Amino acid sequence: xxxxxxxxxxxxxxxxxxxxxxxxxxxxxxxxxxGLIPIPIxxxxxxxxxxxxxxxxxxxxxxxxxxLEQRLKEIEEKNLSDDAFIQSAxxxxxxxxxxxxxxxxxxxxxxxxxxxxxxxxxxxxxxYSTIMIRYxxxxxxxxxxxxxxxxxxxxxxxxIIAKTEISLAGDNVNINTVPxxxxxxxxxxxxxxxxxxxxxxxxxxxxNMRNNYGLQVSIAKQEEIEIPRYNGVLRFLYxxxxxxxxxxxxx
Amino acid sequence: xxxxxxxxxxxxxxxxxxxxxIVLSKTVKGLHVFVxxxxxxxxxxTIEGERKDMENLVKQIEEAKAQLEELKTLEAENEDISQxxxxxxxxxxEFYKLAAGFVDAVGPGVEVIVDxxxxxxxxxxxxNDILVHDMDLFLIINELKAAGAEVISVNGQRIVDTxxxxxxxxxxxxxxxxxARPFIIRAIGDxxxxxxxLIGPGGYGNYLKDWGLVFKVSIRDDIRIPAYTExxxxxxxxxxxxxxxxxxxxxx
Numbered sequence: 446x447x448x449x450x451x452x453x454x455x456x457x458x459x460x461x462x463x464x465x466x467x468x469x470x471x472x473x474x475x476x477x478x479x480g481l482i483p484i485p486i487x488x489x490x491x492x493x494x495x496x497x498x499x500x501x502x503x504x505x506x507x508x509x510x511x512x513l514e515q516r517l518k519e520i521e522e523k524n525l526s527d528d529a530f531i532q533s534a535x536x537x538x539x540x541x542x543x544x545x546x547x548x549x550x551x552x553x554x555x556x557x558x559x560x561x562x563x564x565x566x567x568x569x570x571x572x573y574s575t576i577m578i579r580y581x582x583x584x585x586x587x588x589x590x591x592x593x594x595x596x597x598x599x600x601x602x603x604x605i606i607a608k609t610e611i612s613l614a615g616d617n618v619n620i621n622t623v624p625x626x627x628x629x630x631x632x633x634x635x636x637x638x639x640x641x642x643x644x645x646x647x648x649x650x651x652x653n654m655r656n657n658y659g660l661q662v663s664i665a666k667q668e669e670i671e672i673p674r675y676n677g678v679l680r681f682l683y684x685x686x687x688x689x690x691x692x693x694x695x696x
Numbered sequence: 697x698x699x700x701x702x703x704x705x706x707x708x709x710x711x712x713x714x715x716x717x718i719v720l721s722k723t724v725k726g727l728h729v730f731v732x733x734x735x736x737x738x739x740x741x742t743i744e745g746e747r748k749d750m751e752n753l754v755k756q757i758e759e760a761k762a763q764l765e766e767l768k769t770l771e772a773e774n775e776d777i778s779q780x781x782x783x784x785x786x787x788x789x790e791f792y793k794l795a796a797g798f799v800d801a802v803g804p805g806v807e808v809i810v811d812x813x814x815x816x817x818x819x820x821x822x823x824n825d826i827l828v829h830d831m832d833l834f835l836i837i838n839e840l841k842a843a844g845a846e847v848i849s850v851n852g853q854r855i856v857d858t859x860x861x862x863x864x865x866x867x868x869x870x871x872x873x874x875x876a877r878p879f880i881i882r883a884i885g886d887x888x889x890x891x892x893x894l895i896g897p898g899g900y901g902n903y904l905k906d907w908g909l910v911f912k913v914s915i916r917d918d919i920r921i922p923a924y925t926e927x928x929x930x931x932x933x934x935x936x937x938x939x940x941x942x943x944x945x946x947x948x
Contacts, residue, residue: 452701452706455709456705456709460712467716489735496742499747506750506753509757510753517760517763517767520764520767520781524778525778531785534786539935543930544796545857547795549936550934550936551934551935552932581835584835584838585831588860592860596858596930596931596933597933601742606857607796607855607857608848610841612839616737624744624748626739627738635932636931676756678752678755678756679795681794683805684794684803684847684885684921686790687802688800
């Protein structure tokens with residue numbers, strides 16, 4: 446009888462101890478992870494898979510487009526006369542198209558990646574992306590690259606052309622009206638040493654991003670970078686070209 | 697009887713502890729990763745962005761297909777398509793000359809005047825508070841672009857894809873040329889939309905005015921923006937050939 450009544454007590458004790466241990470483990474684990482939250486791997490995997498699929502789909506469409514373009518080019522080359530006037534016009538068109546950003550280009554340059562700070566215990570973050578809210582840092586970075594002589598720039602595959610905006614629209618940062626999210630990969634073609642030097646100068650833009658905002662920034666010089674063309678539809682509804690400009694003063 | 701009950705209880709106890717260990721290990725490690733709460737959101741945005749990119753591509757494919765079709769029918773009818781192609785060549789030439797900024801542009805739009813503030817600074821206040829900076833200028837330009845500006849100039853300098861605006865002491869360098877205050881920004885596009893984005897609620901113009909800077913916007917229908925005049929022969933970039941290989945794992 447005495448023995449029998451002891452067992453439920455041991456049972457209850459084991460239960461309580463087990464619960465305490467599990468609660469302890471859970472809370473201390475969450476504590477260590479700072480502002481991070483647990484998410485099922487399956488969900489992340491599914492998203493990664495979805496993104497890969499969309500990108501594969503896009504590559505297929507891009508390939509189709511490039512093929513069509515090639516066919517058009519062949520027809521042009523076959524039928525356009527090779528007199529000097531037409532040939533020089535075609536050369537000029539290529540120059541304009543290159544400057545307008547509607548051709549894929551390659552050359553030496555730098556690749557910069559910018560990502561949000563890793564949430565820590567002291568600074569768990571508020572669930573918002575630092576770099577998205579401070580998108581003006583991206584603008585400033587791009588401006589510095591241009592100042593250092595960058596000839597072509599892209600952010601997450603979006604080519605920066607004359608009318609490219611970087612704007613916060615709702616929760617998204619839109620570039621060329623296409624929503625983008627961190628991590629940001631900025632590619633720039635130009636003199637790699639100049640580009641890198643202009644960014645990493647003491648108290649410069651990169652130091653500011655790292656020290657004042659805790660952003661993760663890395664810069665890599667590259668021998669050859671490929672920058673994609675502007676993917677959107679270029680259209681001028683308001684602006685009309687006019688020749689000869691001599692009568693306008695500097696303002 | 698007593699032994700039997702004991703065994704049953706111990707069995708239950710063991711089962712409970714065992715299952716709790718499994719539950720614990722599942723929730724703590726196994727199937728979860730610890731990520732920042734916005735990672736899921738970022739994935740969603742990136743996927744949405746890629747979709748949007750695809751839509752743009754599909755539009756261009758349709759355009760190219762229509763063109764190809766047209767040329768083919770002409771060819772089938774044994775017409776001389778070189779005339780057609782030449783016309784297209786010169787049409788393209790004019791269009792991309794405008795897009796690249798090699799020709800003056802006219803159209804309706806807005807004129808924005810930004811100048812240093814005229815108010816006296818308060819005791820101990822930084823004079824920078826009432827001065828125009830490069831940041832102000834390119835935020836205004838960015839705002840204009842977001843509102844659909846097609847062509848933009850600052851103090852007569854056409855803003856092209858490589859235009860930088862940098863403060864250098866008392867002057868601002870635009871396209872490598874030096875300018876001082878006041879700054880006159882002209883933009884061709886939907887005038888009322890651009891003006892509203894600057895002086896509407898939360899607009900950057902209001903923000904500058906609050907600091908005491910001079911900021912004026914006027915909607916005009918005769919904006920003229922000169923061509924880009926600096927040398928822009930590329931030294932580093934060359935055209936990437938069309939046989940672009942698709943690299944697995946390369947995002948952009």
